[in-house]
Amino acid sequence: MQNITVVGAGTMGNGIAHVFAQHGFTVTLVDTQPAQLEKALQTISRNLDRQVAKGSLTEEQQKTALASLRQETDLAKGVRDADLVVEAATENTVLKTTLFRQIDEWAPPACILASNTSSISITKIAATTKRPGSVIGMHFMNPVPVMKLVEIINGYATRKEVTETITALSRRLGKTPCVVKDYPGFIANRILMPMINEAISSLYEGVAGVEEIDTVMKLGMAHPMGPLQLADFIGLDTCHAILRVLHEGFGNPKYAPCPLLTNMVTAGYLGVKTGEGFYRYIPGNKDLFVSDRFRQ
Ligand code: NAD
Numbered sequence: 683m684q685n686i687t688v689v690g691a692g693t694m695g696n697g698i699a700h701v702f703a704q705h706g707f708t709v710t711l712v713d714t715q716p717a718q719l720e721k722a723l724q725t726i727s728r729n730l731d732r733q734v735a736k737g738s739l740t741e742e743q744q745k746t747a748l749a750s751l752r753q754e755t756d757l758a759k760g761v762r763d764a765d766l767v768v769e770a771a772t773e774n775t776v777l778k779t780t781l782f783r784q785i786d787e788w789a790p791p792a793c794i795l796a797s798n799t800s801s802i803s804i805t806k807i808a809a810t811t812k813r814p815g816s817v818i819g820m821h822f823m824n825p826v827p828v829m830k831l832v833e834i835i836n837g838y839a840t841r842k843e844v845t846e847t848i849t850a851l852s853r854r855l856g857k858t859p860c861v862v863k864d865y866p867g868f869i870a871n872r873i874l875m876p877m878i879n880e881a882i883s884s885l886y887e888g889v890a891g892v893e894e895i896d897t898v899m900k901l902g903m904a905h906p907m908g909p910l911q912l913a914d915f916i917g918l919d920t921c922h923a924i925l926r927v928l929h930e931g932f933g934n935p936k937y938a939p940c941p942l943l944t945n946m947v948t949a950g951y952l953g954v955k956t957g958e959g960f961y962r963y964i965p966g967n968k969d970l971f972v973s974d975r976f977r978q
Contacts, residue, residue, distance in 0.1 A: 683851065684708055687764040687789075689757065689781060690771035691715075693917060693955060694798055696722035697826025698768055700729060701855050703747040704739070704827070711753050712760035719753040726751065729827055757781075761789040766851070768820055770798040773923040778802055779810040786811035794844055796820035800871050800920060801927040804837035804864045814839035818848050821870065822857075824916060832857045837864050866931030871924050878916075879925055879940055881909035885960075885976065886942040892960045892976045910960040911970065913943075914953030922947045 684707060688699045691713035699711045699722065713719050730747055733739035739747075754760035761767050767785055771777060778799060785795055795817045797807055808817035819835025832852040836845055845861060852859035862869045881895050890898070896908020905912075913921050922944065928937035946952075946959065951973075953959030962971040 683765040683847070685710070685763050685765045687712060687761050687767045689713075689760070689767060689769045689785070690798075691718045691722035691753075692770070692772070693824060694822060694826060695770040696725045697824065698770055698798065698822055699751060700726045700747075700827050701822075701857075702768075703750045704730070704733075704743070705855050706746075706750075708750050709752070710760050710764070711751065712755070712757055713753075714755060716755055719755070723751065723753065733827075757784055758788045761785050761793070764789050764793050766794045766796060768796045768798055770822075773800055773802065773920050775802050775806070775927075778807055782807050782817070783810050786813060794818065794847065796848065798822055801867045801875075801924040801931075803866070803931075804835045805839070808837040808839055815841040816844050818844050819864070819868065820848055820852070821868065823870070830856075830858050831870075832859045833868055833870050834859050834861045835864050835868050836861060867924065867928045872928065875921060875924050875928060876937065878909045878913045878921055879937070879943065882913065882940040882943050885910065886940050891978050892972045914959035914961055914963075916953070917955055918943060918952045918959050919947050 686702045686707045687710045688695050689712045691711050695711060699709045703709045711719060711722060727748065730739065730744045734741055734744050767789055769781060771781055778797060782795060797804060797819055798821055799819060804817060804819040808814035811817055817837055818840050821833035821835060823829035823831050834845065834848055849859045867875060884890060884895055885892060892910050896910050899905045899908045922939050925937055925939040950956060951958050954963050957963050958973055960973055960976060962973050
């Protein structure tokens with residue numbers, strides 16, 4: 683396996699491309715938005731610089747990684763030589779099933795098709811292709827170059843050899859794979875998202891402010907980041923989409939997204955990627971500023 687195509691160059695796509703390039707793979711990054719591709723390559727370059735400065739990567743390795751990356755806006759061209767496609771486009775079922783139908787048509791027959799989806803059924807995505815046995819979930823965590831886990835999700839039809847290949851590949855990337863079954867939210871988000879939703883509900887009900895909620899969870903539970911900051915980091919639209927999948931998938935009202943989250947997503951306050959969510963983000967400044975909307 684040598685040629686990897688990553689579809690979607692947003693928060694996750696750039697990190698996934700980075701990690702594959704750093705480990706000697708040839709990487710094609712595909713996005714419909716040229717600006718996203720530009721931004722992704724700048725982010726990768728900046729993050730590789732940081733690794734060199736820290737001494738975890740040599741300048742030679744950095745050069746090789748950068749040279750192995752190419753960008754593409756045409757999906758058919760982007761996947762035609764791929765051994766593995768990792769889809770990391772927006773968390774939307776119709777968008778992903780459409781994408782997989784197209785990728786299935788254009789990628790070589792032996793190519794494995796993986797999705798980085800946080801919650802959408804791998805079985806459903808696989809069923810739209812003519813190779814459901816070669817479709818699998820490869821769920822990286824954010825930020826991809828730093829986080830060690832890859833949650834591997836077997837769809838109903840995923841072949842054993844495909845799971846073994848992706849498990850071995852995850853280890854080659856320096857990650858720890860964890861294989862789970864295909865039920866809504868898998869394991870990571872089935873447990874994480876209700877906590878984030880509950881934090882937003884606590885804010886919505888006025889039980890505590892943004893800083894108090896995050897401080898309780900950081901200092902009280904030893905979480906490295908509070909749930910509201912984490913929600914901003916993941917993207918509030920992504921959190922909302924995952925909660926809707928859990929809500930529909932289990933038919934249980936406990937998963938319904940908090941109305942405050944729905945409002946923020948509708949208004950376009952999506953967290954780090956739009957510059958404001960529960961906090962305000964100033965480029966180049968790592969300090970946290972609670973959004974004026976939540977100042978008490
Ligand atoms: P994002 O909004 O940052 O990026 C999505 C990218 O997909 C955008 O660049 C967009 O232009 C591109 N895109 C949309 N339609 C496309 C198409 N048809 N072809 C090619 N590109 C297309 O989203 P993200 O946070 O990177 O999430 C991507 C996936 O990763 C989602 O499935 C999400 O659930 C999952 N995920 C996200 C996180 C996280 O912390 N953000 C963590 C794990 C998994």
